[in-house]
Amino acid sequence: MIAADVLTYMAQGGSTMGEEPTWAELLLTFAIAGAVPVVVGGTVLLSLFGLTMWVTAPLRRRRRPPASGG
Numbered sequence: 001m002i003a004a005d006v007l008t009y010m011a012q013g014g015s016t017m018g019e020e021p022t023w024a025e026l027l028l029t030f031a032i033a034g035a036v037p038v039v040v041g042g043t044v045l046l047s048l049f050g051l052t053m054w055v056t057a058p059l060r061r062r063r064r065p066p067a068s069g070g
Contacts, residue, residue: 021029
């Protein structure tokens with residue numbers, strides 16, 4: 001009897017997953033998956049740029065010619 005129930009369940013699809021996602025859900029998933037690397041990468045790049053500007057600021061001040069008194 002159990003084997004017959006299993007065969008009936010398998011014949012009906014036997015999927016343990018939920019329903020298929022809609023187009024809106026897929027687009028939202030792809031948008032989030034694409035936005036995360038952009039946000040993280042942008043943060044890293046801006047941080048590196050800011051740190052570079054901060055570290056090289058004394059060098060830029062030292063190279064600047066003295067202001068003329070006029």
